[in-house]
Amino acid sequence: PSPTPSPGEEPERAQLTVYFAFQCTGGGGVTQILDQLDGAGVKALFLFRSEELEANEENLRRIVGSGHAVGLSVEGTTLSQVEEQLDQGEALLDRLVRLKTHTVYLEKAGRDVSSALSEEGWACWSPQLDQTVDTRSAATRSNALMNSFDSRTGSVRVMLDDRPGTADLLDRLLPRMERENYRTRLALETWF
Structure with a gap:
């Protein structure tokens, strides 16, 4: 039989691991988000649309240099549209920061495109908690x-946006997560 907690003692909660990703679509808050993450020692995945890469060259260097991961976020709906956007993004990442990524977030494409990309060696990020439209x-x-985390066990993939308010969210959220002993890990390509 399992021991019953004493009065005033809370039962042990299963460990939760949180994987953060940030969809970077020109919201202007990447630097502040990096400040919060780096200050807390948290690593994350940053997903950029191809058209946002050049404007974020300095941030990309900091992201890579700080040990975060970079992926591409694509809007295409067909495999050919997605592959074209991925080719553009890969060329820009190689030119700007000498980085080859294998991680993609499909904003609109369906499972057929995701399956085809997986066969080509891409890891397709899919969030379980998408907070990109939460204003x-x-x-x-x-x-x-925190309420969502409290009801989960194992792991959870969270996607946030790159608006400046997201740094304020992290300023509140990360210390609370630490107090609750929630772990954060860098989203590795093989774990999606």
């Missing part, structure tokens, strides 16, 4: 995420 306050978003 509530940082405090409200932090509470909502």
Whole structure:
């Protein structure tokens, strides 16, 4: 029989590992997000659309230099559209930071495209908690995420946006996660 917690003792909660990704679509908050993550020692995946790469060259260097991961976010719906966007993104990443990525987030494409890309060696990121359209306050978003975390075990993949308010969210969320002993890990390509 399993031991019953003493009065005033809480039962042990299963360990939760959180994988963060940030969809970078020109929101302007990448530097502040990096400040929060680096200050807390948290590594994350940054997903850029091809058209955002050149404007973020300095941020890309910092992302790579700090040990974060970079992937591409594509809007195409067909395999040929997606592959064209991936080719553009790969060429830019190679030119800007000498990086070859194998991670992609498909914004609109379906399972058929995802399956085809997986066969080509791409790791397709799919969030379990997509917070990119949540425009509530940082405090409200932090509470909502903590409530979601509290009801989960194992791991959870979270995607946030690159608006400046996301750094405020992290400022509230990361210390709370640490107090609750939630682990954060860098999303590795083989774990999607």
